[in-house]
Amino acid sequence: GTGGGLLLAGVLVGVLLLTRRPVARRVAVVAAVAAVLGALPVRLVASGWPPAGWIVVACSVGQGDAVVLSLAAGRAVVVDAGPDPGAVDGCLNRLRVRAVPLLVVTHFHADHVGGIAGVFRGRAVGQVVTTPWLDPVAGRALVHETAAANHVPIREAAAGWAYAEGALHLTALGPLDRISGSRSDPNNNSLVVLATQNGVRILLTGDAETEEQDGVLARYGTDGVRVDVLKVSHHGSPYQDPAFLDAVDPRVALVSVGAGNSYGHPSPAVLDRLARGGARVLRTDRDGDAAALITSGTLAVAAHPP
Secondary structure: OHHHHHHHHHHHHHHHHHOOOHHHHHHHHHHHHHHHHHOOOOEEOOOOOOOOOEEEEEOOOOOOOOEEEEEEOOEEEEEOOOOOHHHHHHHHHHOOOOEEOOEEEOOOOHHHHOOHHHHHOOOEEOOEEEOOOOOOHHHHHHHHHHHHHOOOOEEEOOOOOEEEEOOEEEEEEEOOOOOOOOOOHHHHOOOEEEEEEOOEEEEEOOOOOHHHHHHHHHHHHHHHHOOOEEEOHHHHOOOOOHHHHHHHOOOEEEEOOOOOOOOOOOOHHHHHHHHHOOOEEEEHHHHOEEEEEEEOOEEEEEEEOO
């Protein structure tokens, strides 16, 4: 932007003046190298699919959410199921996932549960965990009926719920106190899940909006919500708490959103705030399945175009 251009011009003038002296020149070079190394962006890895070392993938399922957390070869935790069974089934097939010991449903909107049958398609599912919020009734009924038809236990969870398998650890940070009377109560009572795997922290926020984000930040503080990877809430909608985004301060931001959606998602202001904070932003409408992974001991991203 204009401000950045003016700042860069000022820095260049300063460098030109400083580098007339040999000592100042050496100092300037050292400072420049340190600045570049300290600000290296998360790199995009061009590789086959699924990428080696993948930790989390935001599936390209249209205007909805389906997130996959790696456990081991062929095994993964799934968080939400998108709006269409075929889309989530396709994503899991591309990741070669054949067993899902845990399916987490953050809330019952159709764009998060409409595809639930696709998660079960040809896969062993161990259990289903959902938000305690009951609405929308139709979405909740679909989840319960699908679990019952497949003889899979289902339970409600809230803040404090935890799950662990192998290197993956999940903890629910929300919902906290029941939120009602907000712009969208189902969104604001989403399960908010913090995942950690091999030292990488991942925050899955469902469709939590300003009210729930504010409550989670107030309860856990900046240290409790700061992560490496953020699944941006509510498809990158403008209903975000700026203080929450700043506190989370992710290195990678995954936006699950449908191409040409009628809601105007994602918000350009939200994307700009994340980018200005230093996040590498991937969005499923343009990038397809979007992954964060560890390669050569560092965090990277990869994408499988739609």
